[in-house]
Amino acid sequence: MLFFTRKPNTIQLQWLVWVFVFFIVLFSLLPMDGPGQSSVFALINTIFYAVIIYGNILWLFPRLYQKGHIVIYIISVIILLLFTGLLRAYISMFIYNAFFAMGHPTQMKAGPIISFVIAGVLIFMLSFIFRIALAYFKLKQQSEEIIAQKTQAELNLLKSQVQPHFLFNTLNNIYYEAYLESPRTAGLIERLSDIMRYFVDESPKQEVSLATEIQFLENYIALENIRIRYDVYITFTKDCDVALSLPPMLLMTFVENIFKHGIDKSSSYNKVELSLVQQNGRLQFTTINTIPDKPINAPSTGFGIQNLRKRLVLLYNSDFELHVENKDDIYVAQLNIPLA
Template sequence: MQVFSGQIKVVQVQWLIWVTVALLIFFSLLPGDGFAQSAVYSLINTLIYAAIIYGNISWLYPRYYEKGNYLTYLAASIALLLITGMLRGCISWAIYNAYFAPKPIPMSPKIMFNFVIAGLLVFLLSHIFRIAIAYFKLKQQTEDILLQKGQAELQLLKAQVQPHFLFNTLNNIYYEAYREAPRTAGLIERLSDIMRYFVDQSNQELVSLRTEIEFIESYIELEKIRIRNSAEIHFEKKYDPQTLIPPMLLMTFVENIFKHGIDKSGQSNQVSLSLIQSEKELRFETCNKIPYRQEDSLSLATAGSGINNLKERLHLLYGGRAELRALAEDSCYRSFLKIPLS
């Protein structure tokens, strides 16, 4: 059982709590009421207590209090206490008169009021119950994340065997090709660098700007193979090679250029990239001509999964301190990214 394996689920914790509550009520009533009456009343009281607690933490609190409707929450809470108190009183009174009373006793307003007031303490305890459930859920999520992280690291270690075999093979092919076709050997070397980046660097929290730029330049050289006519690519760089940034932040723009901004059969493909670092921020800009009859690709470039993922990632990394823009100006498509440097 998972209960005894060190990983207790939230639902299991709640079941344990309610079983404990029912037993406590049963044994507190047993000396005066006997086994049968104690068992019935412990069941009734436990069910009513559960209705009060879950009615509050699962319905009233998130539906009204968390949304700022405090008066509605107060009125609904009073209604919950009245309904559950009267229900508990009526059921207890009916069962007692039917099975356990020497002679029937009438229901009085005082008895009903006591049942309602008794539910007030349970209602107050429901807030402690809510906090406890939230704690166990958070603890369980943390354990699940750590477990997934461990499994992912194990899978990564297993997966690294094949890439390293491939790297060695590419190196052998590179040396064979270098003697006959140096340009082809250079492209093989670029491919090896890209694959090594994905395996060794992309899972790191931070990489050097030198590594990131080398990766981008290798990618550009390989993409040039797919272009029938040569592309004019100008890359302006002013940066400190040792500056650290999260990996793959700049790559989305470059990938979009070759995916949406290059006419592979056209005569003129002009692309400019600019990476300028200042003391407190890093600016990366790209500009490419819009291919003929490819204006509709702009919406794809701006709303594609790559840009959307980059926006979400920037928000997680920098909150509102990063700036991302992508727009069409005349016949050019421009992208701009600014990130703070700590």
């Protein structure tokens, strides 16, 4: 497995930086020391640079400074720089005396310790630049990932559009075939195609025209009717400007509840009244249906009405009215919303 991918991540980038630092220090020491001694001390210096930088950006700065403990942060930085300076001087002196002194060991002096501490201060200042560079690289990487995800989402959207359109074309072909044999069946296929097109093209929109919503309801009613043995007596009054717009699927819950809970499939008498009335800048949708003799779950207690109420709150805050009630053997539902 290759260590570096086509685009290195933050870990790989940091390794690249430290390898680069190591070779910079190595080449700066080579004119004075041999390759072996230069390599060892270049490695020691690089390790201590990393300790100071990561000790600040990963531990002290986020845990102390960013949490408001500024005095403790300053004290901790001083301790870190003194400790790393002393330790670096001791290790460097020990390794030099053990492997490179050639019988002439040197004693620990204040000069090298001070120079190491001062160098540590400079590295500490560079740690903030290092931190900013890492943050920039991470932000750039996240931006590229977001762009890639957006591109993938657009591709998935195109794919999702191709599949429904293939289905619509197939339904159209079936419609023409069915029209020759059974015009009524062809009409139902056409309504099904319109409903599916509504879900794909219209329902994701913020608003749809009232005409589109009405057509959707009528298509749904026509398809539900074929599942019922006896005809349902349905009247749909529309006293409104169909060019107006409203959020999609607001009216569907009432109609769906009628066919789920308000139709007795074994009865020859089911009556449903629907009305859309526009008045004073508001739209009122009312449904009235007979209640079957057998026990049913009232729509007012169903999840459909509860979810509709939550959606209305998000859309209109408190500027809406939603009422459902039983009146003897009649179930009435009313929705009143403002028109844009």
